[in-house]
Amino acid sequence: xxxxxxxxxxxxxxNRTGKRNIQRWKGKTAxxxxxxCPVGTAGVGTQxxxxxxxxxxxxxxxxxxxxxxxxxxxxPAALPGGECPLQPLPRAHGHPRPRRIxxxxxERPRRAGTAPTRGNGSAHVQRRHPPEIGISREEALEALQxxxxxxxxxxxxxxxxxxxxxxxxxxxxxxxxxxxxFIITFCSALDNIxxxxxxxxxxxxxxxxxxxxxxxLCMQLAVDVQIxxxxxxVAGEAVFIDTEGSFMVDRVVDIAAACVQHCHLIAExxxxxxxxxxxxxxxxxxxxxxxxxxxxxxxxxxLAQVYLLPEFLSxxxxxxxxxxxxxxxxxxxxxxxxSLRTRLLNGLAQQLIIIANDHKSxxxxxxxxxxxxxxxxxxxxPALGESWxxxxxxRLIFHWDNSQRLATLYKSPSQKESTVAYHIxxxxxxxxxxxxxxxxxEGTELNPRKRPRTEEEKQQ
Amino acid sequence: MVVLQAGLCPxxxxxxxxLLRANGIRTVVDFVSSDLEDVAQKCSxxxxxxxAVRRVLLAQFSAFPANGADLYEExxxxxxxxxxxxxxxxxxxxSGLYTGELTELMGAPGSGKTQVCLGIAASVxxxxxxxxxxxxxxxxxxxxxxxxxxxxxTEDEEEQARLCFVLQLxxxxxxxVVRVFNIYELLGALQExxxxxxxxxxxxxxxxxxxxxxxxxxxxxxxxxGRQSEGLALMMQLxxxxxxxxxxxxxxxxxxxxxxxxxxxxxxxxxxxxxWSFVPSTRVLLxxxxxxxxxxxxxxxASLAKSPRQPAxxxxxxxxx
Numbered sequence: 183x184x185x186x187x188x189x190x191x192x193x194x195x196x197n198r199t200g201k202r203n204i205q206r207w208k209g210k211t212a213x214x215x216x217x218x219c220p221v222g223t224a225g226v227g228t229q230x231x232x233x234x235x236x237x238x239x240x241x242x243x244x245x246x247x248x249x250x251x252x253x254x255x256x257x258p259a260a261l262p263g264g265e266c267p268l269q270p271l272p273r274a275h276g277h278p279r280p281r282r283i284x285x286x287x288x289e290r291p292r293r294a295g296t297a298p299t300r301g302n303g304s305a306h307v308q309r310r311h312p313p314e315i316g317i318s319r320e321e322a323l324e325a326l327q328x329x330x331x332x333x334x335x336x337x338x339x340x341x342x343x344x345x346x347x348x349x350x351x352x353x354x355x356x357x358x359x360x361x362x363x364f365i366i367t368f369c370s371a372l373d374n375i376x377x378x379x380x381x382x383x384x385x386x387x388x389x390x391x392x393x394x395x396x397x398x399l400c401m402q403l404a405v406d407v408q409i410x411x412x413x414x415x416v417a418g419e420a421v422f423i424d425t426e427g428s429f430m431v432d433r434v435v436d437i438a439a440a441c442v443q444h445c446h447l448i449a450e451x452x453x454x455x456x457x458x459x460x461x462x463x464x465x466x467x468x469x470x471x472x473x474x475x476x477x478x479x480x481x482x483x484x485l486a487q488v489y490l491l492p493e494f495l496s497x498x499x500x501x502x503x504x505x506x507x508x509x510x511x512x513x514x515x516x517x518x519x520x521s522l523r524t525r526l527l528n529g530l531a532q533q534l535i536i537i538a539n540d541h542k543s544x545x546x547x548x549x550x551x552x553x554x555x556x557x558x559x560x561x562x563x564p565a566l567g568e569s570w571x572x573x574x575x576x577r578l579i580f581h582w583d584n585s586q587r588l589a590t591l592y593k594s595p596s597q598k599e600s601t602v603a604y605h606i607x608x609x610x611x612x613x614x615x616x617x618x619x620x621x622x623x624e625g626t627e628l629n630p631r632k633r634p635r636t637e638e639e640k641q642q
Numbered sequence: 643m644v645v646l647q648a649g650l651c652p653x654x655x656x657x658x659x660x661l662l663r664a665n666g667i668r669t670v671v672d673f674v675s676s677d678l679e680d681v682a683q684k685c686s687x688x689x690x691x692x693x694a695v696r697r698v699l700l701a702q703f704s705a706f707p708a709n710g711a712d713l714y715e716e717x718x719x720x721x722x723x724x725x726x727x728x729x730x731x732x733x734x735x736x737s738g739l740y741t742g743e744l745t746e747l748m749g750a751p752g753s754g755k756t757q758v759c760l761g762i763a764a765s766v767x768x769x770x771x772x773x774x775x776x777x778x779x780x781x782x783x784x785x786x787x788x789x790x791x792x793x794x795x796t797e798d799e800e801e802q803a804r805l806c807f808v809l810q811l812x813x814x815x816x817x818x819v820v821r822v823f824n825i826y827e828l829l830g831a832l833q834e835x836x837x838x839x840x841x842x843x844x845x846x847x848x849x850x851x852x853x854x855x856x857x858x859x860x861x862x863x864x865x866x867x868g869r870q871s872e873g874l875a876l877m878m879q880l881x882x883x884x885x886x887x888x889x890x891x892x893x894x895x896x897x898x899x900x901x902x903x904x905x906x907x908x909x910x911x912x913x914x915x916x917x918w919s920f921v922p923s924t925r926v927l928l929x930x931x932x933x934x935x936x937x938x939x940x941x942x943x944a945s946l947a948k949s950p951r952q953p954a955x956x957x958x959x960x961x962x963x
Contacts, residue, residue, distance in 0.1 A: 320841070323837050323840075323841055326837065327837070330834065349818065349819070349820045349821075350818070350819055351814065351815050351816075351817060351818050351819065352763075352776075352785050352788055352789075352814040352815070352817035352818075352819055353785075353811060353814040353815045355783070355785035355819055356785035356786060356788075356789055356814060358785075359784070359785050359786050360786070383781065384781055384782075385781065521867050521868065522868060524863065524867075525863065525864055525866070525867055525868060528860065528863035528864045529863075529864035531860070532779075532823050532824060532860060532861070532864060535779075535780065535781045535823055536823045538781060539781060539821060539823070567902075567903070568750065568751075568900070568901060568902050568903050568910070569859075569863065569900055569902055569913065571750065571751030571752070572751050572780070572857065572859070572860065572900045573780075573860075574751075575780065575781050575782050577751065577752065592752055593751050593752035595756050595757075595760075595782045595783070595784040595787055596784040596786055596787035596790070598940060599752075599939070599940070
């Protein structure tokens with residue numbers, strides 16, 4: 183194919199790309215043999231980063247550098263200034279016609295597999311500017327990969343699999359999820375709508391009006407996480423971060439005693455060896471000694487505690503539950519700068535997700551409710567704003583319905599939204615109609631902190 | 643920034659380089675943006691030589707204009723339209739997700755953004771047999787839900803249980819999940835992806851078609867605002883990475899975003915502000931039909947907030963169940 187003048191012949195260039203070249207700066211119709219060439223005048227450049235097959239006489243040259251670079255020096259010849267409408271520079275008289283730069287890189291044949299393919303668009307090797315340290319791009323990429331692998335290896339060794347080794351296929355994740363246990367809540371209806379219980383590696387948020395049972399559930403979970411595996415638990419320890427001061431140890435004693443008794447009943451019913459062995463370590467004292475309690479009085483302490491938690495968790499690797507009871511309380515009063523609050527909360531949320539993921543533990547948060555006043559009515563919505571709603575992966579809302587406590591699953595990645603009823607008894611969190619066999623059906627007893635409602639008084 | 647070196651272009655010799663460096667001109671940008679007469683005087687070089695060198699450098703390092711007809715041809719050959727797995731959403735998006743573009747899904751918590759993303763991943767992986775990359779920054783990716791969606795889709799078509807199972811497993815293997823919990827990890831993951839794709843390492847990545855990022859506001863919010871000035875810059879760098887990926891490798895990039903409440907009017911508006919609103923080419927708002935959370939359903943309404951092809955404001959019903 184013919185080339186216009188001033189075009190230094192790039193035959194190897196042609197062979198490499200298999201494309202024909204377009205006259206860039208020349209742009210006269212004279213150089214284009216077809217008289218009805220619509221391309222016509224200059225300015226027909228080539229799309230960066232794309233491969234083109236132009237019919238007929240259009241001569242295209244392949245461009246590579248998407249961000250403003252280009253194969254080093256392969257075209258510069260076409261700069262006869264005066265004729266190009268784009269570049270009004272005077273022609274450099276006496277200046278020798280610039281030669282096409284031949285740099286050793288350019289002559290290297292393309293690697294197999296790096297040839298541009300049509301359907302994929304511009305999937306070809308991008309040659310950037312001449313290397314400053316004297317190596318080619320492929321070598322640089324390989325060096326980077328080796329360094330990354332080294333870093334991943336180090337991170338995995340020191341931090342126990344955290345950090346950068348978070349890449350896997352969905353199949354592997356599925357296997358992991360199916361092998362993971364759940365933390366049961368002792369209310370089978372609630373467990374059902376949650377898909378088995380509180381999930382590990384996810385953040386669960388419990389919102390509710392005062393007195394509806396959020397702290398009760400947290401205390402129940404702190405005990406339930408320690409249930410041995412042969413009884414269906416995850417045999418882990420718990421971290422309880424309290425900001426409101428609502429953690430009552432005597433209540434936990436009641437709940438733990440009921441749980442131990444429940445397990446004893448199961449062991450007696452089934453008479454298996456490992457059940458009995460597990461029960462030796464599953465005693466009241468053990469349960470209480472494996473709940474790590476932190477008291478944080480304002481948001482600075484809370485943030486500090488959460489950011490220091492990874493170190494604590496790497497020392498106590500059996501922790502499977504982190505409860506923050508009252509995440510709304512320190513952030514709701516005494517905060518003038520709302521954008522700061524949003525930023526802090528979002529940073530906190532990301533830190534909690536990292537903790538949940540790296541240490542394979544469940545994070546449970548409790549939130550308060552606030553009133554949103556709409557045009558015609560006002561509704562109760564969870565506090566801390568809209569952006570906080572995205573922080574939790576699973577959201578449960580507890581509310582009253584005429585003295586019946588209901589739990590609604592509002593947000594979950596894998597379960598449908600639904601509502602169930604639950605009760606709080608002296609033994610802890612329970613179903614409304616407890617199932618027959620081993621659960622001992624108790625009447626509703628008073629939650630000692632709550633003022634009795636009329637129906638509960640009647641049932642006493 | 644490219645440093646000036648001998649051999650970068652024909653007129654640039656070592657002596658010239660030394661003189662230029664002595665006057666503080668080290669990179670191509672310095673050279674091209676400086677006043678050549680001044681430089682010629684200070685370095686005692688020939689003006690014409692400098693002009694020629696500058697022309698060459700400009701031609702080498704600048705981007706070239708393209709013809710509309712060429713662009714159109716190219717678009718026709720390289721763009722694909724991917725089905726999202728939900729016919730009403732496809733209708734909203736003018737028959738599906740376009741590769742080479744960034745699409746954004748925004749909505750309140752619980753409105754179904756992650757579900758739609760999982761649906762897209764399932765449909766592309768199962769139907770088109772292409773690879774999918776899911777960048778998870780909220781911990782919301784649940785493989786069992788993806789499996790559920792895949793099961794629902796294969797059982798419609800195939801009769802044999804064993805064949806279904808094999809198809810589902812293969813589809814699961816084509817979805818790669820990377821968990822990135824802050825902006826730096828995310829940028830690192832995107833750059834690694836770009837390097838891998840440009841090296842054409844076929845084995846691990848395969849023919850990648852969709853990159854899903856759930857969600858972008860979770861990683862940007864902690865660095866945006868306040869006295870930190872780098873938040874906006876990081877956001878723009880992220881947007882550039884995503885768009886470059888989409889353009890260069892013909893991928894469809896889907897991003898999820900939050901909504902916040904406008905303090906003055908009380909209405910919901912997309913998060914991340916005006917700067918981000920120019921980044922995606924298509925924006926879809928997902929909302930729940932019910933006003934409050936007491937009545938739950940799996941119906942959602944998707945409306946088109948911004949699109950280069952369809953009129954904004956179209957609404958369709960979506961079932962995420």
